[in-house]
Amino acid sequence: MSNANPLLAILSGLWVSTRHFLRNLSRFARGRQDFAIHFPEQRLVQPPALRGMPVLVQMDNGKERCVACGLCEWACPTTCITIYPAETTDEVERYPQIFDIDMARCMFCGLCEEACPEEAIVMSRQIEIASYSRRGSLWHKQDLLVPVNQLKTRTDYLRRNYDR
Ligand code: SF4
Numbered sequence: 001m002s003n004a005n006p007l008l009a010i011l012s013g014l015w016v017s018t019r020h021f022l023r024n025l026s027r028f029a030r031g032r033q034d035f036a037i038h039f040p041e042q043r044l045v046q047p048p049a050l051r052g053m054p055v056l057v058q059m060d061n062g063k064e065r066c067v068a069c070g071l072c073e074w075a076c077p078t079t080c081i082t083i084y085p086a087e088t089t090d091e092v093e094r095y096p097q098i099f100d101i102d103m104a105r106c107m108f109c110g111l112c113e114e115a116c117p118e119e120a121i122v123m124s125r126q127i128e129i130a131s132y133s134r135r136g137s138l139w140h141k142q143d144l145l146v147p148v149n150q151l152k153t154r155t156d157y158l159r160r161n162y163d164r
């Protein structure tokens, strides 16, 4: 239906809402409860491709996999990543002394994940990141680290789809 006429567009929208309302009402009258997800007790089934908040991969030795190259910071369109590199004495040579992501500005685009040559930052399945203050949306390295074995769904997906 064309939305050129504003009245038709309003009626069209109202019809969609009414149709859903009547369908759900009819299901409710028949004793069915499956038309709504009772969040947070119930959760939606998350598809493998889900992009939740970006997190840092923590290796089995407890350290971050990140080598502070800065590519994710450069790729981020909202400049919400801040990295301060520092030197290490081992063969890795660099690590992020500071690695912050401002989740209030992150739009879960996944460009940081695509840019990373080390598979050190990946999109997790975490989507609930509310906070009570603006400061609370700033996640630091210790908040962002997630053990590698908890990120298997995403890393498997990346290797399959990005030909890694
Ligand atoms: S998901 Fe997108 S917006 Fe968020 S930190 Fe990564 S590149 Fe930036």
Ligand code: SF4
Binding pocket: 065, 066, 067, 068, 069, 070, 071, 072, 073, 083, 115, 116, 117, 118, 119, 120, 121
């Ligand atoms: S691109 Fe990867 S390795 Fe480089 S700074 Fe970002 S997370 Fe670390």
